[in-house]
Amino acid sequence: MTPAILSAPAPLGSALVEPFFVHRETIGDISHHDMSQERTTLRLFLEVCGDKPADAYTRSDVTRFLNTMRRMPVHYGKSQKDKGRAVVDIIAEADAKESKRLSDKTVKRHHTALSQFFRCAMDEGHIAVAQHGELVGKHRFREERKARDQRDTWTPEELRALFASPVWTGCHPHFRTQPGDQVIGDAKFWLPILALYHGARLEELGACPCNG
Known part of the structure; x- marks a missing residue:
């Protein structure tokens, strides 16, 4: 009998992060500030939705992440005490203090970073074109006017x-x-x-x- 050829397991989302930033830095011409923000987005996404292969994520994962970001306090990331703290603990404290939450403009920025990440995963063959559209396409955001x-x-x-x-x-x-x-x-x-x-x-x- 011919031995079965085992395919390599699909890489986890965390394994795609550094290749993504190599791509962003060499092709996307992204600033270090924007790259830092995108790193925060991906770290939070992996914490909220889990570390799994790119093609295992669903639209509901992205929706859950965006809704979680809407519950984050507006001052998130501006204090050293936020480093290393779990998202659930940060939100619990914000609930207790009735803190002001992130604007949808900021949530949309997280969505844009996530869209770029999954686009890179699509370009590398880890997800299909249709799945990229299903994951990040047509999410709604509240219009914020002065x-x-x-x-x-x-x-x-x-x-x-x-x-x-x-x-x-x-x-x-x-x-x-x-x-x-x-x-x-x-x-x-x-x-x-x-x-x-x-x-x-x-x-x-x-x-x-x-x-x-």
Whole structure:
């Protein structure tokens, strides 16, 4: 009988970390700061989801990791005491103190690093193209806007009141808030109309060359 040829076991995720960073440094032109952040991401991922072959990870692993990062305190990594501490202990302390948690912008950065790692694993033949898409594709993140952009939408009644004002119905030639027989087609007249129909911010419309 011909002896069976045993294939080498698939390497664990931890074994792919250093080759990944060699690739990132030589081809990705990544800074040392970004590389340090990506190392943190992979260390946390292996802790949360376990060290197993790349093709053994599932989408639910990635989802669990991202949700775990959402529970991490916003100050994570800024103190020496965090080094060596288990994720579950850090989160437990954050729960007890009701600490502010990582923003989804930061969680998305962890996702990007993880996506790069699995892309490298795909390029090296450890996972299939379809599995890469299944692992990291189309995860959702909360859009975070500045307070000034978090304004309530105008109600129909408020819009009717606005456009019933003298700027649009007729105003005094020198005092725009006073009724009169002048309709002046300048920025005060057009910008609110453009913002209503195009959904852009007033400062974006105001910067348009046509308004210069």
